[in-house]
Structure formats: structure tokens, C-alpha cells
Amino acid sequence: MGISDKAGSHWVDYEGDMTACQVTIRNLSHSYGDDEPLRVLDDISLDVQPGQFVSIVGPSGCGKSTLLRAIGGLLTPTSGEVMVDEQTPRQLQQKMGIGFVFQDPALLPWRSVRKNIDLPLEVAGGRTRRAGRKAVRELLDLVGLREFSSYPPYQLSGGMQQRVAIARALAFDPPLLLMDEPFGALDEITREAMRQELQRIWAAARKTVFFVTHSIREAALLSDRVIVLSPRPARVLGSFEVTLPRPRTEQTEDDPEFLACIGTLREALRLAA
């Protein structure tokens, strides 16, 4: 494994659907448990524009994942609402409109890379076999894994597995992409590469992205906007626009403006804790 220039050539020809959705969160609160409810989300309101890349940062265990699950329709909040282009998350989910990437790639180990990416298409069953297959090829190219199409997941590195998970989440070209610490389990070198890769994918297909992370640097590098949450129960402490030019590379990280961004975010988080 090494750095290859050739890899880039697969990437440019992907023409993703440019549709993205607007996300409106109104007074969202959530508690776990009935007897002694544990309040996790406290009156969160947000407006996210179509195609925005939004990172959510906050102290460990503050409810970032819970917020993401509520946006993705995996969890029904205790009160408040999430609307995605005038639909509920569940409705969007039923149209295969949400792509989810978890910290654990959660690939099905008995399926090859191709068949894992094919899984959402299989479940939807709507597309014809041929169209589906072409889409899978496109997705494999998008994440640069064409040669590994017939490999079982366990023969892939952690970073490659996570790329398969991203390709799988994009199988339906969903307007909303939700990522829950997707690079959390990766080593720093792979993580660095994955950030660049994600930027490239996002540039090719401008989805609305919610990206939960522990890393301030990661949030500042990838996002248009960073939401800082308080410790549990999570409230929105601040919302920061990151206006650095794209694409953001390793050089960006030396940019004084970038460092100022990080300083601001760090300060906000310090106040949170």
C-alpha cells in the first residue's frame, strides 16, 4: 500500500445528484428511560441550508449521537421536531433519502465489498439489476475500491472498510448524509487521508452532511459550519461558520485563519466544560 497518483483518475468522472436538503430542527429534546429519565438533548433548534457540511462537536457523552439519530429517524425524540424539506426523517428514510455512516463500518462479513454496497439497492429492490450494478461500480470508483470489489471485508484495512461503508451510504444518492464519528476508530494517518477523501466526495455530490466528531481540527477542516454542544443535556452553545477556501489541504492547517478558527472552537468548548 502506498500513495498512488493513479487513484485520482477514478474520482473525477463521478457525477452525483446535486440535490441536497434543508434541515430544520425545532425545540428538540430527548430523554432516555421512563422512571428516572436521563435528559440528553435540551431544546435544540437549528437551521441547516441545503448542501451545507455541518460538524457537531461537544464533550464526550453529551448527546451528539442521539442528536444524529433523531435527525436520521432512528430515534423518536421526546419532544420537538426535525423536518427535512418539509418531511419527517422517517418519511425521508422510507424514500432511501438518508445515508448513515457509523463509527463501526458495520459491514456484513459474509458479503463481498460489492454485495455490501449493493445491500441498500437490494433492500429497495426498485432499480433493475443492471442499473443497480452500474451504480455499484460507480460507487466503488468513487471511494477508489474498484479492485477490491469481490474481497470479503475482513481482508480490508479499517480505512478501506470505512470507505465501503461510505459508498454503501451513498448507494441511493441520498440528499442527507449522517456520519457518526466515522473516522473515530482509524489511525491518524488514515484519518488524514479519509478527510481529504470525504471532501472530494462531498465536492462531487453536494449532500447536506451532519458530521459528529471529537476532533476540533477535523470539524474545522471539513465544515461550512460547526455546532458546539454543551455537556449533557446538550444545548447549542454556538454555531460557527468556517469560510476558509476549498479544497482544504494539509497547507490549510498552517493557515493563520484556520488556526484562529480552531482557537475559537477550542475556547467555546472550554467554556462548555
Add this chain to the structure above:
Amino acid sequence: MAIEALGGSPAGAALEVSPRRGVRRRLGRWVVAILWELIPPLVALGLLVGGWWAYVEIDDTPDYIAPSPDQVWDELVDRPDFYVDHAWFTLKNALAGLAIGATVALVLATAMAHSRLIEKGLFPVAIIVKVTPIVAIAPLFTIWWGFGVEPKIAVAALISFFPILVNAIVGFRSVEPAALDFMRSINASRFEVFSKLRLPSSLPYLIAAMRVSVPLSIIGAVVAEWFGAAEGLGRLVQVANANLDLPTLFAAIVVLALMGIALNLLLSIADRLLLGWHASSRT
């Protein structure tokens, strides 16, 4: 910028094998897999038989205590049809019972894995089936159904049922939470979650269950024959025992052992074919 090398990597080249060479290679892999399954048990068996033979020769043990392996061998080759017929009767009942026991167990496990209420209701019943000694129930089946195949199939089904039930419930529930979340995020139905996620993830558990239940089903079929049967290896053992006909008794035991080995071999092959992805086959 990318991390892993892509085009022209040796891994990529491995994909471009001509189909015929692929088939031959797969065949070769099969032969190796089968030999790998066969040789170790044959060596162990050889040592066992050799030890037995040596003991009988040195001790000069009389036939009615323990025959020598060559006597048993003569007995087997003298009338192979006789043993094959009896073995077939027992095997047929054991497998029919296993099929019924496994089917009922899988259906119940599916229901129980999906509903705690059903599990609460049915699990105690399954426990009762499990803890009641099978030798106590077998005569009852003979009273109900006579000397035919039914009591044998019923006992085999009853005895093979519980391991499959317990393993299937655990197997169906032991899915990765993130995988379950993903299935939900793509709006998979309960049936799709079951067929595409729960069932395949439970395969290691189900194969483990079969390794327990297959020999149990043979025990069940043999024991049931003791409570009234006209044929079968269990019946043969019983009659030979009564007559102190030790060569026949041993021959029947050898046939039973061979039957168990053959079935276990089939399970090992199924294991290799179905569970290549599972950690158990890579360590």
C-alpha cells in the same frame, strides 16, 4: 490523495484468473480441505483400533468379553447388507427426527427472538422438554404409536430440538447494533432484517448447534429402538447383547461410529463452505 495503492496492485491482479484455472484451483482446494478433515481422525482411529487389538491378543481375551478387531471386521464383511439395512433404518429415523426438531426449533426461535413475550411463554415449556429424561418418555411413545418408525422419529426430534432452539435464539439476537441501525436506516422490513442480517449472523451458532444435535438425534433413534423395534442398529445391539454375541454387538457399534463420523464430516464441510467469513475459520 489516496492512502492505499489502487490500479495494478498484486491484489487486483489476482482477480484476473482464467475461469478454468479458477475451477481447477477450487477443486484442488476442495481436495485439500477434505484430506485435512480426514487424515487426523483416521490416525487417531488407527491408534485406538491398534491398541484394542494388541490388548486382546496379549491378554488372550475370550470372544464373549471382547472380540478382536479382525473378528468384527469379518462379521461386517460377511453380511454387509444386513448392517447397511439396519443402519439405514436408524439413520433415516434420526435424520427425520433431526429435521423435525430443527424446523420446530428454528420457527420457535424466530418467534422468540422477535418477541420477549413469546419467549417468556414458551421457554419454560422448552426447558421441560429438555430436562425430562428421554428414556422415560420413549416407552410412552411406543405405547402411543407402536413399533413402527414414529416413536423413533419423535424421540430423535425431541432430543435434537433444544440445542438448536437455544443457539438459534442467541444467534438471531447476536447482531451488531450498528448493522441493525444501518438496516433500519435503509428502511429494511423486519423480514429483510431477518433474512439478510439475523439469519446469516446466526450461522456460526446454528452450525455449533448441529454439531451437538446430529449425534444426539442418532442417540435418540437408537434408544427409542430399545423400547420396541423390529430393526435398526439399536435393536441389533439389544439382541446381540442378550445373546452375548459380541462380534455383532461390536460391529453394530462400529457402524454407529462410522455413521457419526460421516455426519460430522458433512458438518465440517458445511462449516468451511458457509463460514469462511467467520473468525472461527481463520484462527
